[in-house]
Amino acid sequence: xxxxxxxxxxxxxxxxxxxxxxxxxxxxxxxxxxxxxxxxxxxxxxxxxxxxxxxxxxxxxxxxxxxxxxxxxxxxxxxxxxxxxxxxxxxxxxxxxxxxxxxxxxxxxxxxxxxxxxxxxxxxxxxxxxxxxxxxxxxxxxxxxxxxxxxxxxxxxxxxxxxxxxxxxxxxxxxxxxxxxxxxxxxxxxxxxxxxxxxxxxxxxxxxxxxxxxxxxxxxxxxxxxxxxxxxxxxxxxxxxxxxxxxxxxxxxxxxxxxxxxxxxxxxxxxxxxxxxxxxxxxxxxxxxxxxxxxxxxxxxxxxxxxxxxxxxxxxxxxxxxxxxxxxxxxxxxxxxxxxxxxxxxxxxxxxxxxxxxxxxxxxxxxxxxxxxxxxxxxxxxxxxxxxxxxxxxxxxxxxxxxxxxxxxxxxxxxxxxxxxxxxxxxxxxxxxxxxxxxxxxxxxxxxxxxxxxxxxxxxxxxxxxxxxxxxxxxxxxxxxxxxxxxxxxxxxxxxxxxxxxxxxxxxxxxxxxxxxxxxxxxxxxxxxxxxxxxxxxxxxxxxxxxxxxxxxxxxxxxxxxxxxxxxxxxxxxxxxxxxxxxxxxxxxxxxxxxxxxxxxxxxxxxxxxxxxxxxxxxxxxxxxxxxxxxxxxxxxxxxxxxxxxxxxxxxxxxxxxxxxxxxxxxxxxxxxxxxxxxxxxxxxxxxxxxxxxxxxxxxxxxxxxxxxxxxxxxxxxxxxxxxxxxxxxxxxxxxxxxxxxxxxxxxxxxxxxxxxxxxxxxxxxxxxxxxxxxxxxxxxxxxxxxxxxxxxxxxxxxxxxxxxx
DNA sequence: GCGCGCCGGGG
DNA sequence: GTGTACGGCGCGC
Numbered sequence: 001x002x003x004x005x006x007x008x009x010x011x012x013x014x015x016x017x018x019x020x021x022x023x024x025x026x027x028x029x030x031x032x033x034x035x036x037x038x039x040x041x042x043x044x045x046x047x048x049x050x051x052x053x054x055x056x057x058x059x060x061x062x063x064x065x066x067x068x069x070x071x072x073x074x075x076x077x078x079x080x081x082x083x084x085x086x087x088x089x090x091x092x093x094x095x096x097x098x099x100x101x102x103x104x105x106x107x108x109x110x111x112x113x114x115x116x117x118x119x120x121x122x123x124x125x126x127x128x129x130x131x132x133x134x135x136x137x138x139x140x141x142x143x144x145x146x147x148x149x150x151x152x153x154x155x156x157x158x159x160x161x162x163x164x165x166x167x168x169x170x171x172x173x174x175x176x177x178x179x180x181x182x183x184x185x186x187x188x189x190x191x192x193x194x195x196x197x198x199x200x201x202x203x204x205x206x207x208x209x210x211x212x213x214x215x216x217x218x219x220x221x222x223x224x225x226x227x228x229x230x231x232x233x234x235x236x237x238x239x240x241x242x243x244x245x246x247x248x249x250x251x252x253x254x255x256x257x258x259x260x261x262x263x264x265x266x267x268x269x270x271x272x273x274x275x276x277x278x279x280x281x282x283x284x285x286x287x288x289x290x291x292x293x294x295x296x297x298x299x300x301x302x303x304x305x306x307x308x309x310x311x312x313x314x315x316x317x318x319x320x321x322x323x324x325x326x327x328x329x330x331x332x333x334x335x336x337x338x339x340x341x342x343x344x345x346x347x348x349x350x351x352x353x354x355x356x357x358x359x360x361x362x363x364x365x366x367x368x369x370x371x372x373x374x375x376x377x378x379x380x381x382x383x384x385x386x387x388x389x390x391x392x393x394x395x396x397x398x399x400x401x402x403x404x405x406x407x408x409x410x411x412x413x414x415x416x417x418x419x420x421x422x423x424x425x426x427x428x429x430x431x432x433x434x435x436x437x438x439x440x441x442x443x444x445x446x447x448x449x450x451x452x453x454x455x456x457x458x459x460x461x462x463x464x465x466x467x468x469x470x471x472x473x474x475x476x477x478x479x480x481x482x483x484x485x486x487x488x489x490x491x492x493x494x495x496x497x498x499x500x501x502x503x504x505x506x507x508x509x510x511x512x513x514x515x516x517x518x519x520x521x522x523x524x525x526x527x528x529x530x531x532x533x534x535x536x537x538x539x540x541x542x543x544x545x546x547x548x549x550x551x552x553x554x555x556x557x558x559x560x561x562x563x564x565x566x567x568x569x570x571x572x573x574x575x576x577x578x579x580x581x582x583x584x585x586x587x588x589x590x591x592x593x594x595x596x597x598x599x600x601x602x603x604x605x606x607x608x609x610x611x612x613x614x615x616x617x618x619x620x621x622x623x624x625x626x627x628x629x630x631x632x633x634x635x636x637x638x639x640x641x642x643x644x645x646x647x648x649x650x651x652x653x654x655x656x657x658x659x660x661x662x663x664x665x666x667x668x669x670x671x672x673x674x675x676x677x678x679x680x681x682x683x684x685x686x687x688x689x690x691x692x693x694x695x696x697x698x699x700x701x702x703x704x705x706x707x708x709x710x711x712x713x714x715x716x717x718x719x720x721x722x723x724x725x726x727x728x729x730x731x732x733x734x735x736x737x738x739x740x741x742x743x744x745x746x747x748x749x750x751x752x753x754x755x756x757x758x759x760x761x762x763x764x765x766x767x768x769x770x771x772x773x774x775x776x777x778x779x780x781x782x783x784x785x786x787x788x789x790x791x792x793x794x795x796x797x798x799x800x801x802x803x804x805x806x
Numbered sequence: 807g808c809g810c811g812c813c814g815g816g817g
Numbered sequence: 818g819t820g821t822a823c824g825g826c827g828c829g830c
Contacts, residue, residue, distance in 0.1 A: 101819035118819055180817045252816040333817055540822055
């Protein structure tokens with residue numbers, strides 16, 4: 001018997017004689033990779049029965065068949081569970097093979113209500129055994145002599161008695177470049193991999209299938225693609241990563257590598273049991289390897305981290321810039337195929353580019369690892385799973401894991417019919433107090449701290465406390481015919497209380513000493529707590545409860561309305577309010593008055609609710625309500641005390657707007673907010689307009705960028721960027737989907753698309769287009785707010801001397 | 807205003 | 818894989 005300690009990193013299972021063997025891959029305390037196998041966990045499902053004893057006999061004697069084979073029922077236990085507000089007696093029906101559960105479910109569903117039949121076996125294992133990946137685990141068992149890249153230990157017992165976490169996970173980033181003569185469309189069936197880069201701690205490597213002169217020591221040459229793949233495999237095996245990471249590697253790099261390996265008859269057996277990369281094709285493709293976690297960092301960023309990011313695009317370049325402040329190398333990938341064929345001596349920059357991408361990917365994985373680990377610790381699933389989950393799934397698995405502590409039965413996923421019904425339900429959302437357009441001074445912003453989570457706790461909102469018998473008709477939700485129990489705490493409201501308390505404690509500690517890990521921990525908790533409201537109203541949820549979701553927004557409207565009423569009563573001018581925040585203009589009041597007001601509201605709020613002071617802004621502008629079809633919501637710019645301008649909802653970031661229009665908008669906001677000088681702002685616009693008229697504007701300030709979305713031939717309507725792309729194509733440029741077309745609007749022609757020209761061809765730009773379609777629309781709504789209609793603005797721009805106008 | 811269909815990321 | 822299940826936006830009606 002051997003006693004060891006491991007940090008589990010991944011889990012899988014295999015079938016041996018129709019029985020599952022759970023494989024827990026991990027790392028020992030002395031840094032070796034290991035596989036621990038557990039044969040002692042049986043799949044099961046739950047059956048609701050009226051008379052457990054007779055049903056037990058009935059099910060035991062029933063013949064559930066899969067074709068000719070009788071599905072064995074190995075054990076039936078009688079258990080109790082809570083479900084909504086009932087106490088149920090259930091049968092826990094066990095079998096041997098996890099794959100038979102689905103069949104048993106179908107049979108038993110004819111007669112009984114069946115539950116917990118669709119929880120992935122390995123996830124069920126982690127939840128039931130209370131094993132949290134990455135946490136130190138005590139294992140006792142026998143070492144086996146098995147064909148495997150790592151030691152295999154057959155476990156007698158597996159237990160976690162510690163909270164210590166693996167902190168030196170060995171990550172290897174991978175990225176391929178492919179031969180691609182056609183531009184955007186990449187085809188793994190046709191086009192070979194020409195280079196692959198690897199990046200890990202103290203390790204960098206680029207393998208390329210063409211020889212050329214270079215001094216770079218990380219470049220390695222391969223005779224052909226088959227050799228490249230073999231070398232790739234050897235490097236991975238030598239490096240012994242716990243985790244392989246890539247950017248969009250679920251849907252690109254790993255499936256591509258796998259396809260090319262089979263085309264070349266290369267056995268890419270990098271799994272720790274010598275299995276190949278397993279590609280699962282579905283609505284979304286994913287890739288995994290036995291014993292090595294595949295982390296597609298793109299998935300995590302897009303699904304569970306996007307709310308933290310400002311960038312609307314999730315390309316490696318944009319994300320790396322925002323998160324780690326690093327940029328991609330700039331190369332023309334469209335020329336790679338040509339260079340590869342005709343001038344391989346120029347391949348070096350592509351190798352550098354390839355390595356740089358893996359470096360960025362590696363650093364992103366490193367940067368986000370604390371967040372991932374804290375989510376793993378909260379939710380209790382593997383890095384592989386957690387990094388691919390969206391908010392609703394994270395919440396759901398948090399609830400599934402915690403349901404064990406509360407003896408709650410896990411609700412089923414909705415049926416097809418149920419889904420349809422749920423999808424058609426809509427309900428009233430948050431309250432918005434529409435702003436009056438205008439320029440305002442001395443703005444105080446105040447918001448409720450974690451409004452929805454605090455409502456859930458305060459009002460005990462939970463599917464199992466809804467409309468209880470004991471509190472019938474008492475304490476109804478404002479405007480609704482629902483109530484929530486006042487006598488016993490609900491499952492979800494209890495969990496939210498716990499999360500809020502835990503987060504508060506962590507934040508108290510962070511106040512004194514900053515810690516990246518603690519910050520990630522409170523962030524993980526916040527993520528789960530904030531997602532709970534959305535989860536309750538999300539049609540796919542197991543714990544779906546429309547009444548709960550409606551009640552939460554109703555209480556939300558109630559509290560913000562109360563806040564607005566109180567502010568009015570105290571004679572504050574209310575500028576704007578949305579969901580959980582209000583903007584007040586101080587006018588003749590002081591900041592202390594506002595603070596006092598906030599305190600007075602806090603005084604009457606329930607215990608777990610709090611109104612906070614978000615900030616003070618010397619000046620701010622709210623733009624016209626008629627901007628687009630989306631209304632006036634969230635269109636404003638604020639000047640902070642430090643002098644920064646914070647823009648929300650104004651269209652400065654759109655790509656198909658010229659630099660001159662963008663810059664004019666920002667400068668106008670600065671002059672109005674910072675200098676409080678509308679005259680100067682108007683002068684500035686006049687100067688820009690005059691410069692445009694006098695041809696004094698640099699052409700690069702006029703360039704509009706638009707990305708082609710499809711093949712040129714597929715465009716039905718010919719926009720300016722498509723027209724320019726056609727010209728470029730005639731000139732022999734390689735344009736296809738993904739190419740960013742840069743163009744300038746010239747004077748020669750009628751329609752805009754005829755006037756659009758490639759930058760280098762444009763001699764005489766169309767001043768009227770830039771004035772009327774770019775600069776003026778970027779600022780007219782701002783001027784409207786301070787009393788200039790568009791006509792007014794245009795008229796004043798035509799005057800020789802503006803001063804007359806004032 | 808609504809429903810359908812496609813893109814996203816990657817080369 | 819104890820198999821499902823995206824979401825946002827643009828376009829056409």
